[in-house]
Amino acid sequence: MNVYLRRYWQLYALVALPIVYFFVFKYGPMYGAQIAFKDFNFFKGINGSDWIGFEAFREVFKNPDFVIALRNTFMLNLLDLLVSFPAPIILAIILFEIKVVWFKKLSQTILYIPHFISWVIIGGIVYQVFGNESGMINNILTGMGYSSIPFLSDKNYWLITYLLTGAWQSAGWGTILYLAALTGINKELFEAAEVDGAGRMKRIWHITLPGIKTTVATLLILNLGNMVSIGFDRPYIIGNLIVRDYSEVLSTFVYRVGLESGQYTLATVVGLFQAVVGLIFLIGANFASKKLTGDGII
Structure with a gap:
């Protein structure tokens, strides 16, 4: 062990940085999870606050707004899984099949750009394009004599x-x-299939998709583990009071209860609930994946 440390100390030093990060920003905050079981007082601090047991949990679970937020979180994550999860797989296969190098690189660059745009900016773009009164699409529709579409004020359109x-x-x-997984597939398999007369779709079905099966299974498990967690930016920025029955999710609920109302105990209860249920989903999805496909992350 000492020999490896002396010989590869640079690699161990690099690994130490993410380990420190996880201890400071992931494991360290777990100390504050006890707030969920206390009547937290900001001036008394965590240790000085009185224990109340599971009283806050009962209060949260009886809150109708929490039930709506939980329902919407599951619904939006499930629909996101159905819509957004297959999209990069399809795009990756299409890009992999493109043989013109310059066009492939240009397409990749264009497709990567939205990831680096802040949701605040994307929200502005959404309102400029889909707004009910001043949105570009509705201006075109009304200019042609058609009725405007309530993209942001009707729950289903939203x-x-x-x-x-x-x-x-x-x-x-x-x-x-x-794409990284696709480049690892043996090229001779494609050549042999082409010689045997297999068309493009058959090569994709019998070689490409099985070649990325493990990557798909791993990312699907991780996505299922986040079914109870949802980002704050997108539902908060794109949502509004009119469509609150769909846009109110756990992250916005925590924001309203914890930061706006100052009920830190209730906000911590929701966060702890998300962590526990997320862990259950992750373990369950991994177990099911290993049983069905033989691939998992644990």
Whole structure:
């Protein structure tokens, strides 16, 4: 062991940085999870606050706003999984099949750009394009004599806008892992299949997709583990009071209860609930994946 440390100390030093990061920013904050079981007082601090057991949990679970936020979180994550998860797989296969190098690189660059745009900017773009009164699409429709479409004020239209915007923002960046997996497939398999007369679709079905099966299974498990967690930016920026029945999710609920109302105990309860349920989903998805496909992450 000492020999390896002396010989490869640079690699161990590089590994030490993410380890420190996880201890400071992931494991360290776990100390504050006890707030969920205390009547937290900002001036008394965590240790000085009184223990209340599971009283805060009962209060949260009886809150109708929490039930709505939990339902919407599951619904939006599930629909995101159905819409956004296959998108990078399809894009990666299309890019992999492109043989013109300059066009392939240009396409990749264009597809990657949305990932680096802030959701605040994307939200502005969404309102400029899909706005009810001043949106570009509705201006064109009304100019042609058609009725405007309530993209952001009708719950069903808002849901479609939310899902397509998320797919557009994440699909290009998600292709990176799949393209890396595709480049690892033995090229002789494609050549042999082509000699045997297999068309493009048969090569994709019998060689390309099985070649990235492990990557797909791993990312699907990780996505299922995040079914109870959802980003704050997209539902908060694109959502509004009119479509709150769909846009209110756990992250926005925590923001309203914890930061706006100052009920830190209730906000911590929701965070702890998300962590526990997320862990259960992750272990369950991994177990099911290993049983069905033989691939897992644990």
